[in-house]
Amino acid sequence: MENNxxxxxxxxxxxxxxxxxxxxxxxxxxDKEFVTLLGPSGCGKTTxxxxxxxxxxxxxxxxxxEGKEISKVPPYKRQLNTVFQKYALFSHLNVxxxxxxxxxxxxxxxxxxxxxxxxxxxxxxxxxNLSGYEKRDINSLSGGQQQRVAIVRALVNHPKVLLLDEPxxxxxxxxxxxxxxxxxxxxxxxxxxxxxxTHDQEEALSMSDTIVVMNEGKIQQIGTPQDIYNEPKNAxxxxxxxxxxxxxxxxxxxxxxxxxxxxxECVDVGFxxxxxxxxxxxxxxxxxxxxxxxxxxxxxxxLTFKGVHFEMVIQCDGFEFLAHNTIASQPGxxxxxxxxxxxxxxxxxxxxxxxx
Amino acid sequence: xxxxxLSIPFLIWAVIFIIIPMIFIIAFAFTDDNFNFTFDNFNHLxxxxxxxLRSLKLSIISTVxxxxxxxxxxxxxxxxxxxxxxxxxxxxxxxxxxxxLLRTYSWIKILNTESGVLNTILSALNLPTIDxxxxxxxxxxxMIYNFLxxxxxxxxxxxxxxxxxxxxxxxxxxANNVQVFFKVVLPLSVPxxxxxxxxxxxxxxxxxxxxxxxxxGGANMLIGDLIDMQFLGNAYNPHLGSAISLILMVxxxxxxxxxxxxxxxxxxxxx
Numbered sequence: 001m002e003n004n005x006x007x008x009x010x011x012x013x014x015x016x017x018x019x020x021x022x023x024x025x026x027x028x029x030x031d032k033e034f035v036t037l038l039g040p041s042g043c044g045k046t047t048x049x050x051x052x053x054x055x056x057x058x059x060x061x062x063x064x065x066e067g068k069e070i071s072k073v074p075p076y077k078r079q080l081n082t083v084f085q086k087y088a089l090f091s092h093l094n095v096x097x098x099x100x101x102x103x104x105x106x107x108x109x110x111x112x113x114x115x116x117x118x119x120x121x122x123x124x125x126x127x128x129n130l131s132g133y134e135k136r137d138i139n140s141l142s143g144g145q146q147q148r149v150a151i152v153r154a155l156v157n158h159p160k161v162l163l164l165d166e167p168x169x170x171x172x173x174x175x176x177x178x179x180x181x182x183x184x185x186x187x188x189x190x191x192x193x194x195x196x197x198t199h200d201q202e203e204a205l206s207m208s209d210t211i212v213v214m215n216e217g218k219i220q221q222i223g224t225p226q227d228i229y230n231e232p233k234n235a236x237x238x239x240x241x242x243x244x245x246x247x248x249x250x251x252x253x254x255x256x257x258x259x260x261x262x263x264x265e266c267v268d269v270g271f272x273x274x275x276x277x278x279x280x281x282x283x284x285x286x287x288x289x290x291x292x293x294x295x296x297x298x299x300x301x302x303l304t305f306k307g308v309h310f311e312m313v314i315q316c317d318g319f320e321f322l323a324h325n326t327i328a329s330q331p332g333x334x335x336x337x338x339x340x341x342x343x344x345x346x347x348x349x350x351x352x353x354x355x356x
Numbered sequence: 357x358x359x360x361x362l363s364i365p366f367l368i369w370a371v372i373f374i375i376i377p378m379i380f381i382i383a384f385a386f387t388d389d390n391f392n393f394t395f396d397n398f399n400h401l402x403x404x405x406x407x408x409l410r411s412l413k414l415s416i417i418s419t420v421x422x423x424x425x426x427x428x429x430x431x432x433x434x435x436x437x438x439x440x441x442x443x444x445x446x447x448x449x450x451x452x453x454x455x456x457l458l459r460t461y462s463w464i465k466i467l468n469t470e471s472g473v474l475n476t477i478l479s480a481l482n483l484p485t486i487d488x489x490x491x492x493x494x495x496x497x498x499m500i501y502n503f504l505x506x507x508x509x510x511x512x513x514x515x516x517x518x519x520x521x522x523x524x525x526x527x528x529x530x531a532n533n534v535q536v537f538f539k540v541v542l543p544l545s546v547p548x549x550x551x552x553x554x555x556x557x558x559x560x561x562x563x564x565x566x567x568x569x570x571x572x573g574g575a576n577m578l579i580g581d582l583i584d585m586q587f588l589g590n591a592y593n594p595h596l597g598s599a600i601s602l603i604l605m606v607x608x609x610x611x612x613x614x615x616x617x618x619x620x621x622x623x624x625x626x627x
Binding site for chain 1: 519521522524525526527528529530531532535539540543544546
């Protein structure tokens with residue numbers, strides 16, 4: 001397993017003045033993996049990406065690329081390329097020359113002749129369905145088309161790693177969804193490692209092999225999308241990835257948690273007796289029944305139609321539950337809430353850091 | 357509708373101060389003293405060809421030197437911290453707030469062969485004195501001194517607005533600093549260069565004060581002096597003056613058109 005690690009960050013910290021932007025980041029990325037750095041703005045995800053790209057230097061720690069320390073290597077000598085947030089295309093060059101930019105820089109023995117450049121560029125444009133756009137002016141392209149040019153411009157030199165800094169942020173929802181699928185396809189077809197930065201949890205969940213959740217300069221959790229969604233390590237991750245109900249609970253013993261004064265069966269083990277815990281319940285895991293059958297009972301206070309489902313807020317003993325269901329319960333209605341034992345996610349109280 | 361009514365003040369301005377004077381100049385250029393239509397004013401213009409070529413030569417030299425000096429200065433200022441940038445931009449503009457004539461007169465005090473500051477210093481150091489006054493060199497010096505800020509400012513402006521990410525993208529794709537400059541920064545700053553070239557070349561080719569004061573007139577006379585003489589000098593002939601002005605204007609329009617063309621062709625130009 002160790003030998004297919006392509007990028008390894010060891011104890012990376014970054015400070016601007018007194019402000020600690022990254023705090024001891026440890027992260028390895030495997031070859032051909034689609035890794036997403038996910039977190040709210042200011043969490044350090046873009047800083048991490050810029051350190052890997054070589055645009056800024058970390059205050060301390062090491063960056064290894066295929067086992068070699070590269071902290072001192074300037075960006076133009078690194079075997080990775082970047083897709084920038086607002087594309088950063090060369091507006092003085094047409095589509096063809098934008099994509100060919102990286103190829104034309106090769107000098108001496110590596111110098112490519114015009115025919116090869118032409119072949120490679122049209123192959124790339126074909127990859128993103130932009131064949132025939134060679135002569136077009138960059139500014140005449142739509143946002144989605146500019147995005148595609150930016151992606152293949154970065155791919156044309158066949159980097160081992162592609163860094164993507166919120167590349168879909170400026171696109172509308174529909175286009176963003178299409179591009180997500182397309183990016184994933186490109187990544188699988190070319191077999192290149194993608195390191196993708198986003199604050200959009202849905203994007204992260206649908207594209208990634210591995211998600212790295214970050215907050216306040218620290219890694220909160222690393223895992224597959226399923227892990228992150230189903231087994232969030234702390235309340236921050238639970239809250240950031242999808243919507244959650246986070247309740248205070250006390251762990252009575254293994255598989256028994258006390259919420260709102262009642263003991264409830266769950267599946268989590270390994271806590272101390274009577275330890276205060278956060279209990280996370282996903283809105284879609286709440287089953288709505290009659291008040292008598294529910295674990296909790298309460299009154300519906302609001303109902304919103306969300307397209308696929310209804311979103312309801314249910315007031316129970318002073319706590320507002322958020323529940324998703326395809327059947328609407330009207331505001332004012334008294335209902336019961338049921339949750340299956342394995343849908344209670346018990347986690348240690350936040351503020352405690354989580355390790356790898 | 358709204359935008360139309362807002363443009364009325366400008367239209368009035370344009371008619372009074374641009375259209376009507378233009379009509380006067382054209383009318384004078386194509387008439388004789390009795391205001392009869394004639395091409396006479398244009399018939400003898402080849403006599404002034406040497407003056408015209410001299411103007412062209414000196415203004416091109418000045419413009420090129422201004423570019424060679426102005427680009428690095430604009431580039432260096434744009435790389436400084438925002439606070440320092442403001443100071444340097446202010447310093448660049450400061451001389452322009454001083455009267456143009458005064459600034460040019462002060463060069464006489466500096467360059468004057470007998471009592472000039474330059475030669476006083478040179479002789480005090482026991483070095484040979486130099487005789488620059490009333491030469492074309494002095495005219496070029498005066499042009500550069502007066503018009504250099506018009507080159508620096510537009511270049512600085514376009515460089516400081518350049519997206520840092522585009523430069524990062526070039527580096528990311530494998531360009532070293534020299535390649536980044538020639539393949540990205542320079543082509544993207546062409547609009548600023550074009551503006552600078554225009555703003556230096558146009559006043560330089562039509563100047564008359566600089567050549568009068570520093571060039572001594574006569575053999576160093578420029579096209580601007582020639583026009584000046586037709587209106588205020590002994591040679592009083594506003595009809596000929598208008599004709600020369602028209603020719604100069606057409607020439608400037610053509611050269612600006614050529615530069616604009618160069619600008620729009622820029623896509624992939626400098627490679």
